[in-house]
Amino acid sequence: MPDGETPNPNRRQTGPPPRLKDRYRLLEWLGEGSMGMVYRARDETLGRDVAIKFLLPKQIIGGEASARFLREARLVARLSHPNIMTLHDMGREGNWHYLVLEYIAGQDLHTRLVERGGPLPVAEALHAARGLLEALAYAHQQGVIHRDIKPENILLTPDGRVKVADFGLSVARGEMRLTRDDVIVGTVLYLAPEVISGTRPDARADLYACGAVLYELLTGRPPFWGDNPATTFSQILNAPLVPPRTLEPGIPATVERVILTLLARNPADRFESAAAALTALPRP
Numbered sequence: 001m002p003d004g005e006t007p008n009p010n011r012r013q014t015g016p017p018p019r020l021k022d023r024y025r026l027l028e029w030l031g032e033g034s035m036g037m038v039y040r041a042r043d044e045t046l047g048r049d050v051a052i053k054f055l056l057p058k059q060i061i062g063g064e065a066s067a068r069f070l071r072e073a074r075l076v077a078r079l080s081h082p083n084i085m086t087l088h089d090m091g092r093e094g095n096w097h098y099l100v101l102e103y104i105a106g107q108d109l110h111t112r113l114v115e116r117g118g119p120l121p122v123a124e125a126l127h128a129a130r131g132l133l134e135a136l137a138y139a140h141q142q143g144v145i146h147r148d149i150k151p152e153n154i155l156l157t158p159d160g161r162v163k164v165a166d167f168g169l170s171v172a173r174g175e176m177r178l179t180r181d182d183v184i185v186g187t188v189l190y191l192a193p194e195v196i197s198g199t200r201p202d203a204r205a206d207l208y209a210c211g212a213v214l215y216e217l218l219t220g221r222p223p224f225w226g227d228n229p230a231t232t233f234s235q236i237l238n239a240p241l242v243p244p245r246t247l248e249p250g251i252p253a254t255v256e257r258v259i260l261t262l263l264a265r266n267p268a269d270r271f272e273s274a275a276a277a278l279t280a281l282p283r284p
Contacts, residue, residue: 016037016093017096020041020091027042041100048103050088052100052101053098054097073099076167078144079138081134081138081139083134083164084139085155085164087099088101104155104157106157106158107156108153109154109156110151112156113151120218122251125218126281128156129210130281131161131162132154132210133281134162134278135163136203136274137273139164140203145203147201148190148209149210149213151217154213189212190213191208191209191233192208192267193236193265203274204271207270207277211260211263214255214258214262218244218259219247219251220247223263243256257280258280258281
């Protein structure tokens, strides 16, 4: 979309204003999730592109999402790491709450897998997994659990750096009860067994998700899936895991051992930390 055009806000009758604080000018609609929508925008003061994440107005989706949105801002603001998307600013314009985030011009790992039509080269997958584990090791050290690790939330910059995005479901340790007890949060294919079972998860649930992502990057398919969430839950809880080298014999045995440890059904059988998993994972 040309920079001079005002974007159509996802074809809604009402949408966020085209300018914020007389500083940010919306350029392009990038996508929308359950909590809000994301635009590419121009920071007229600093002369750079940014990503602006809007929470849908409170009267449309209710107060819990607003609490999550504010929590995301507070959590991301306290994280400063080269593998985590940076939060620049936040604010409110009318009914629209928004976060101003680092804009990543590259692509996410889901798009990369779709484009390739199959597994990624081992070196590329290991590079992405190491960047993810670096981000998680830091976040966990700060007491922050992501809870929604998936290929769509792992971005690759044009120069090859790995960035972890979307801390909208993240929690600080000890704050696990902000959402209703009967709601499972996270993306089904990457949920750890203990999350599905209703056990209060810890940072090792992120490690399971990391293992599921690496499995998919190297085999072209998630470790478990079904025709619907209930079937997928059953697979994650009960089905035997097909070792990744059975599907792709070119995967190094040392990498397979790391994946199988990350995907252990019992959290106690996984690595004790993301840092430990990073140490065990071979370099590309």
